[in-house]
Amino acid sequence: MNPTTNACQTVDWQAEACRVAAGVRRRVLEHTLNNNGGYLSQACSSAETLAALYVKIMNLGPSVAPLVPLPFPGVPGPGNSDYFTGAAYNGPRAPHLDRFYLSPAHYALVLYAALIETGRLAPDGLAQFNQDGASVEMIGAEHSPGMEVTTGSLGQGLSQAAGVALARRLRGETGRTWVYMSDGEFQEGQTWEALAVLSFYKLDRLGIYVDVNGQQCDGKMADVMNIEPLRQRLEAFGARVFQVDGHDIEALAAPADVEPDGRPLVVLCDTDPCRGVELLRRNAPKLHYLRFKNADEKQLYETALAAMKQGV
Amino acid sequence: MELLQKVHAHNLVAWAKDRPDVVVLSADLTSSCEADVFRDTYPDRFFSMGLTEQNMLSMAGGMAREGLSPWIHTFAVFIYRRAYDQLAMSVAYPNLPVRLIGFLPGILTPGGATHQAIEDVAVLRGLPNMTILSTGDATDAESVLDVAQAVDGPVYVRMLRGELPRLFDASEPFRLNRARVLSRGSDIALLTEGICTEEAMRATRVLKQRGLSIAHLHVSTLKPFTDPQVLEAIAGARNGVITMENHTTIGGLGTAVAEVMAEAGVGKKLVRIGIPDVFAHGASRPYLMKELGLDATALVRQVERLTGESFGITEDDLAAVRLTAVHSEAKAEAL
Numbered sequence: 001m002n003p004t005t006n007a008c009q010t011v012d013w014q015a016e017a018c019r020v021a022a023g024v025r026r027r028v029l030e031h032t033l034n035n036n037g038g039y040l041s042q043a044c045s046s047a048e049t050l051a052a053l054y055v056k057i058m059n060l061g062p063s064v065a066p067l068v069p070l071p072f073p074g075v076p077g078p079g080n081s082d083y084f085t086g087a088a089y090n091g092p093r094a095p096h097l098d099r100f101y102l103s104p105a106h107y108a109l110v111l112y113a114a115l116i117e118t119g120r121l122a123p124d125g126l127a128q129f130n131q132d133g134a135s136v137e138m139i140g141a142e143h144s145p146g147m148e149v150t151t152g153s154l155g156q157g158l159s160q161a162a163g164v165a166l167a168r169r170l171r172g173e174t175g176r177t178w179v180y181m182s183d184g185e186f187q188e189g190q191t192w193e194a195l196a197v198l199s200f201y202k203l204d205r206l207g208i209y210v211d212v213n214g215q216q217c218d219g220k221m222a223d224v225m226n227i228e229p230l231r232q233r234l235e236a237f238g239a240r241v242f243q244v245d246g247h248d249i250e251a252l253a254a255p256a257d258v259e260p261d262g263r264p265l266v267v268l269c270d271t272d273p274c275r276g277v278e279l280l281r282r283n284a285p286k287l288h289y290l291r292f293k294n295a296d297e298k299q300l301y302e303t304a305l306a307a308m309k310q311g312v
Numbered sequence: 313m314e315l316l317q318k319v320h321a322h323n324l325v326a327w328a329k330d331r332p333d334v335v336v337l338s339a340d341l342t343s344s345c346e347a348d349v350f351r352d353t354y355p356d357r358f359f360s361m362g363l364t365e366q367n368m369l370s371m372a373g374g375m376a377r378e379g380l381s382p383w384i385h386t387f388a389v390f391i392y393r394r395a396y397d398q399l400a401m402s403v404a405y406p407n408l409p410v411r412l413i414g415f416l417p418g419i420l421t422p423g424g425a426t427h428q429a430i431e432d433v434a435v436l437r438g439l440p441n442m443t444i445l446s447t448g449d450a451t452d453a454e455s456v457l458d459v460a461q462a463v464d465g466p467v468y469v470r471m472l473r474g475e476l477p478r479l480f481d482a483s484e485p486f487r488l489n490r491a492r493v494l495s496r497g498s499d500i501a502l503l504t505e506g507i508c509t510e511e512a513m514r515a516t517r518v519l520k521q522r523g524l525s526i527a528h529l530h531v532s533t534l535k536p537f538t539d540p541q542v543l544e545a546i547a548g549a550r551n552g553v554i555t556m557e558n559h560t561t562i563g564g565l566g567t568a569v570a571e572v573m574a575e576a577g578v579g580k581k582l583v584r585i586g587i588p589d590v591f592a593h594g595a596s597r598p599y600l601m602k603e604l605g606l607d608a609t610a611l612v613r614q615v616e617r618l619t620g621e622s623f624g625i626t627e628d629d630l631a632a633v634r635l636t637a638v639h640s641e642a643k644a645e646a647l
Contacts, residue, residue: 075405075440076405076406076407076441077407077440077441077465078407078441078464078465142406148377149373149374149377149402149406150401150402150405150406152401153397153398153401155366156370156397156398156401156402159366159367159368159369159370159371159374159398159402160370160371160373160374160377160402161374162367162370162371162374163370163371163372163373163374163375163376163377163378163382164374164375164377164378165374166359166371166374166375167374167375167377167378167379167380168378170380171378189366190364190366190367190370190398193364193366193367193368194364194367194370194371196362196364196367197361197362197364197367197371200362201359
């Protein structure tokens with residue numbers, strides 16, 4: 001998806017990633033206004049990371065899924081041959097291509113916005129968000145666009161991706177396996193089990209991008225349950241850790257260019273949970289889900305969206 | 313009766329020989345779960361997961377998605393208690409073909425409450441997409457592998473280890489959702505699972521000698537539970553029905569039978585023999601079976617209660633029973 005390889009485009013990947021990131025914030029804000037609430041802060045913190053992943057870092061083929069998502073196919077089971085996952089939005093499966101796993105499934109709205117901005121999902125697709133009978137779920141599941149495993153129970157995405165990465169290595173595949181995580185998931189014991197196993201089996205073609213926004217449902221992580229020093233903890237578990245400015249797309253992309261050396265790759269993306277939507281700071285430290293307190297507050301966000309659309 | 317050692321350890325190796333997709337995951341209980349011979353024979357297909365059960369369950373899901381056939385080996389409690397959310401969301405929800413080989417069902421270990429899987433069937437019966445199998449002898453332990461592998465979805469197996477009796481002829485394999493009919497009869501219907509089948513056979517041998525007519529089914533598939541033989545046996549039972557399981561009386565075989573009877577409108581008495589809604593503790597198998605009312609003597613007493621007859625059977629009568637391998641009804645000449 002690197003647009004510099006496209007003869008029709010002259011824009012460099014950095015500009016494209018910035019455009020995607022801005023589009024993600026705008027779409028999520030717009031959606032939050034239309035739905036009277038939403039996971040806005042997650043878009044603020046992760047927009048550049050998801051943009052860098054889709055535009056530059058991940059080696060994905062074009063989407064092989066319908067632009068407008070199919071309805072919910074029913075739950076998986078032995079009697080349901082119609083079931084599909086949302087992986088096809090990330091392109092075909094091939095040994096040399098990368099895979100993507102979104103672990104904090106409540107970031108689904110942000111992922112859908114990123115898929116729209118990268119031409120993998122129709123803008124109309126978002127109209128199905130959280131609608132009865134739709135696959136575009138609020139807390140994404142494996143049938144939701146861009147998702148391949150069910151990760152809404154936090155801490156399970158990394159282990160599932162580790163199983164995928166191990167199987168791919170047994171098959172001699174060269175494609176990498178990327179996992180997007182939230183920092184809150186490092187409170188889960190399972191995450192550390194997975195890291196021990198990744199290090200032990202030297203699964204260095206698995207890479208983790210972590211949204212270190214310091215926020216969780218109850219408030220600031222430092223007040224709810226501290227996980228710092230995260231970098232040192234990860235290094236002690238054998239991970240190869242890069243800590244970058246999570247809003248600097250070049251810094252975000254750089255660790256993916258480093259040749260794997262046997263250690264699982266972890267990129268800690270230091271992010272601002274209110275980036276690009278200054279109004280949101282009024283809600284700190286309760287940023288997990290935005291609900292408008294009254295019409296006046298909603299109007300302020302409408303004004304912010306209008307300014308965003310004008311590129312102010 | 314023939315007694316065999318480490319049946320699963322050797323059988324798994326032979327069975328997996330020409331199945332290159334079969335991989336074994338173990339959580340630091342490799343010899344204890346008889347996966348050591350597999351590990352030594354196919355080191356490239358064995359994955360030591362250490363004490364990371366939650367990770368192991370989710371990782372098995374990821375491996376199954378990629379076409380591998382993961383066979384998890386650990387104690388049953390560490391599958392359904394410690395890693396239940398992972399089992400439910402990373403394996404069962406996506407209906408992935410992960411084989412969960414759970415050792416030490418019920419009171420088979422002196423390891424105490426931490427190691428005794430007394431409510432595994434109750435927990436897992438409630439989990440959609442899950443198939444639950446239970447082994448009662450060496451033939452079951454051998455042939456359950458084919459049955460599990462043929463299921464499109466996750467399968468949990470209550471597996472036996474160590475020294476196993478061969479109660480059922482080796483030529484009659486485990487069949488999915490089909491009980492073994494050990495005897496037909498018209499006084500009581502007796503449905504048993506796991507090690508309780510062997511224990512029940514000690515009592516039924518003597519009870520039959522004293523004139524009681526028993527329809528005895530060894531139930532090896534606990535979910536699904538739609539085997540028509542169950543209602544057939546119950547329909548002909550004049551005095552009522554007894555279930556006997558190495559599990560709490562809540563949510564296991566006895567409950568499954570009660571549900572089937574109620575839905576069919578069968579108004580007969582049902583006695584559920586099992587662990588009576590208490591935790592067990594660290595003690596030997598015979599001690600716990602006696603204490604919890606799971607042994608042959610307990611079965612005789614419940615039969616007497618149900619029939620209103622006294623058979624005058626003593627513990628010495630039961631201790632003298634020597635079991636030999638039985639053929640099912642399918643081979644009537646051997647009965």
